[in-house]
Structures are given as C-alpha cells and as structure tokens.
Amino acid sequence: xIKQTLISLSLVSSLSMVTLAExxxxxxxxSKSEQSYEITVYHSPxxxxxxxxxxxxxxxxxxxxxxxxxDVQSHKVRLGVPQGAASCxxxxxxxxxxxxxVPAQDIKALLAQQSNIQLLAVPGMPSxxxxxxxxxxxxxxxxxxxxxTSGKVSVFNEYSDx
Numbered sequence: 001x002i003k004q005t006l007i008s009l010s011l012v013s014s015l016s017m018v019t020l021a022e023x024x025x026x027x028x029x030x031s032k033s034e035q036s037y038e039i040t041v042y043h044s045p046x047x048x049x050x051x052x053x054x055x056x057x058x059x060x061x062x063x064x065x066x067x068x069x070x071d072v073q074s075h076k077v078r079l080g081v082p083q084g085a086a087s088c089x090x091x092x093x094x095x096x097x098x099x100x101x102v103p104a105q106d107i108k109a110l111l112a113q114q115s116n117i118q119l120l121a122v123p124g125m126p127s128x129x130x131x132x133x134x135x136x137x138x139x140x141x142x143x144x145x146x147x148x149t150s151g152k153v154s155v156f157n158e159y160s161d162x
Contacts, residue, residue, distance in 0.1 A: 027162040028130045031105040032060055039098070039107075040065040042075040043089035050089040053101055053131030060104035062093075085121035085145065096120070101129040106144050106157050119147040120156055129159070 039057060043050035045068040054064050069075070075090050079097045087100025094111055099121035110120055121144070125132055128139030141160035147153050 027159070028056060028103060028133060029059075031108070033108060034061060035108060035112075036061040036063060037093050037108070037111060038063045038065065039091050039093040040067060041089055041091040042067045042069055042072050044068070044070065044072060047088050049101070049125060049131045051131075052133070053089060056130040057104055057107075060108070062104065062107075081119065081121070082147070085119070085123050085147070087121070087123060087125060100124070101126060101131050101142075102144055103130050103157075103159075110146075110156070116149045117146045117156070118149050119145075121145045121147070128162070 039062045041050070041054055041057070041064055043054075043066075054066055057064050072088070072090060076086060076099070079090060079092065081090060081097060081099050085099050089100065091098040093107060096107075096110060096117065097119045098107055099119065101122045102120045106120060110117055122129060122142055123145070126140040126142035127137050129142055139162060141158070143155050143159075144157040145153055146156040
C-alpha cells in the first residue's frame with residue numbers, strides 16, 4: 001500500500017511538473033504538427049540550453065541527429081553562419097541552416113514554403129526562448145532573422161510579448 005501510494009504521488013508530482021513547464025511558456029507549445037523532419041544539430045556536450053532546444057525540437061516531432069562536438073565553430077564556418085548571427089548550436093534541416101534558439105514553429109514554417117532563404121538565426125542566447133525557457137526565466141524579446149541565397153537579411157518572426 002505504501003509503495004503504491006509513493007508511486008501515485010510520484011506520478012502526480014511528475015505530471016504537475018510537466019503542466020508547470022508547459023504553462024510557463026505555452027507559446028513554444030503552439031503550432032505543433034505531426035509533420036516530421038530530420039535535423040542534424042551540432043552542439044557542445046556540456047551545454048544545457050542546447051539540450052533544452054533539442055528537446056523542444058523532439059517535442060515538435062523533429063527526428064534529431066544530435067552531434068556532440070567540442071568544435072561547433074568549425075561547423076558554423078563550414079555552413080556559412082555569419083559571425084553576427086552566432087549562438088551556441090547550429091543545425092541543418094533539408095539544406096537549410098538553423099542557428100541558435102529558433103522556435104520549431106518557425107523552422108516548420110520555413111520548410112513549408114518555397115523560398116530562397118538559406119538560414120534562420122536567433123543570435124546570442126535570449127532568455128525565455130526555446131531551450132532557455134526554464135522556470136522563472138526572464139522572457140527577453142528576440143527576433144528570428146532570415147538570410148537568403150543572395151545574402152539579404154530580413155526579420156522572419158519576432159517574439160516580444162510572449
């Protein structure tokens with residue numbers, strides 16, 4: 001009886017934590033779809049926010065090839081990530097480069113359209129963004145930038161009041 005009660009309390013506690021996490025940042029739960037893409041993510045094995053972003057992608061049905069490396073910079077250079085766009089992790093999906101804490105919804109929106117955009121980037125590590133959205137985190141405004149094949153940069157999406 002005691003064992004069953006402990007298991008029940010543990011389950012309730014786990015469910016409560018999931019509910020709190022989702023309630024903290026429901027914007028990252030929006031626009032989920034069954035559409036699935038394979039994505040390769042390059043990041044340091046010790047970076048917690050990178051792991052959080054990978055979990056965010058998985059939560060949105062991405063099949064993640066998680067490449068742990070001590071030299072993420074070489075992948076950024078190889079993939080043409082501009083220095084001003086840099087963050088802690090770099091990814092590739094369907095030939096498009098994704099830099100930093102780009103919301104999964106924006107990646108799927110890009111992949112659903114016909115465009116010459118080759119890169120989506122969230123420079124730096126904005127607090128509150130996907131992977132940086134731990135409980136109690138400040139929610140900084142940030143922009144998702146797009147760069148097309150001619151090098152033109154534009155704002156793909158903005159998050160200011162989420």
